[in-house]
Amino acid sequence: MSGLSEKETEGCKAILNSLSKVELFALKDTVTNRMITVESVKEAVQAIISYSQCAEELLKRKKVHKEIIFTYLADQGVVIPPNAEKHVLVKKALEHWKTPKPIVEVRKPVAEVETDNEVHRERGNAKSCDYQVLGEEFCKWFYRILNSQNPSLELVPQEWGPQHFWEDAKLKFCYSTSEQQSEEYQGAELVSLRLLALVRDELLFFNPNLDANGLKCVSSPHGLVMVAVAGTIHRNTACLGIFEQVFGLIRAAIGNSSWKIKSVNLNITGQNVVEDGEAEHQPLPTLTYQSSELQGFYG
Incomplete structure (x- = not known):
């Protein structure tokens, strides 16, 4: 059901795993309209990924704070000013996931x-x-x-x-x-x-x-x-x-x-x-x- 590519899925999972359990489960309820019951963090992440139409939609969720996206990009070697607006961070993440892995x-x-x-x-x-x-x-x-x-x-x-x-x-x-x-x-x-x-x-x-x-x-x-x-x-x-x-x-x-x-x-x-x-x-x-x-x- 998910509209995410393999690289987008991998990246979004890394970002979601940075959320607190309370934030993650609340985001799961929002994305699935409380129709899915989960018992673990892993299941919550999978539900969010599965029921998201695209990576951009997921990253723009309020509970996916810009600080988390920034930290993820920094870990990936994507350099960006620390006070960049969230929409810039989202754009950079999407571009990063579309870039072929270099040799x-x-x-x-x-x-x-x-x-x-x-x-x-x-x-x-x-x-x-x-x-x-x-x-x-x-x-x-x-x-x-x-x-x-x-x-x-x-x-x-x-x-x-x-x-x-x-x-x-x-x-x-x-x-x-x-x-x-x-x-x-x-x-x-x-x-x-x-x-x-x-x-x-x-x-x-x-x-x-x-x-x-x-x-x-x-x-x-x-x-x-x-x-x-x-x-x-x-x-x-x-x-x-x-x-x-x-x-x-x-x-x-x-x-x-x-x-x-x-x-x-x-x-x-x-x-x-x-x-x-x-x-x-x-x-x-x-x-x-x-x-x-x-x-x-x-x-």
Whole structure:
């Protein structure tokens, strides 16, 4: 009877299981018009799924709070401003469920991106990785665990730390408000701690643009992959500015399909504060780096 696809069913079940038992049973009564009797949470979830005409109808129910949808999307690696309206969250969830599963997956909790392709297992191998897909999956993984460290979002913090970086990793951080300033750090511990401080202490939230005009990836003949992404910076209900971030990724081991962060270049440009309600109607920033410029990061 349900009009939900397999992916929609799986996602809606995860969201429904986040409701309290009282809310879940009340929602079951609403959806089934009290015509169905259940004895367990599992039965209640199944009844709600079965008697919902579509996923959108279910997500728009009052008892499916926007905070629950936001937390689900964050767990799925879908990055969205924390103060987005519910209709935006519903739209993002529906889009997420319609998106085919990519060939690249991110392993938790280590910063390792896996692919089913044989990626440069030896020099001259004709098979290659889809680096654009790898970059997109890496960014979903990276910003999900980084944003989860922000206490104002009330998310369960994901495992963050120096284990995701090479020992000699470097961070160059430039930010421009009234004047331009820059900082540089070297070593996995210092790099991971400075990035952590941005979200944990300064309460920043990174909202990357993972569309084709906001994300670009190039690779060197020596196995270094540069992933560049643009996006907006938020704190609480305000959009503070835009950022561009370039990551250098190197495979963790020869013949392995896992990656760790070698370098990070982060540029933040402040702007007049815009409330998130207004920012929702503005397009996400596009990446200004050209592929030839990214190649300059190889060194």
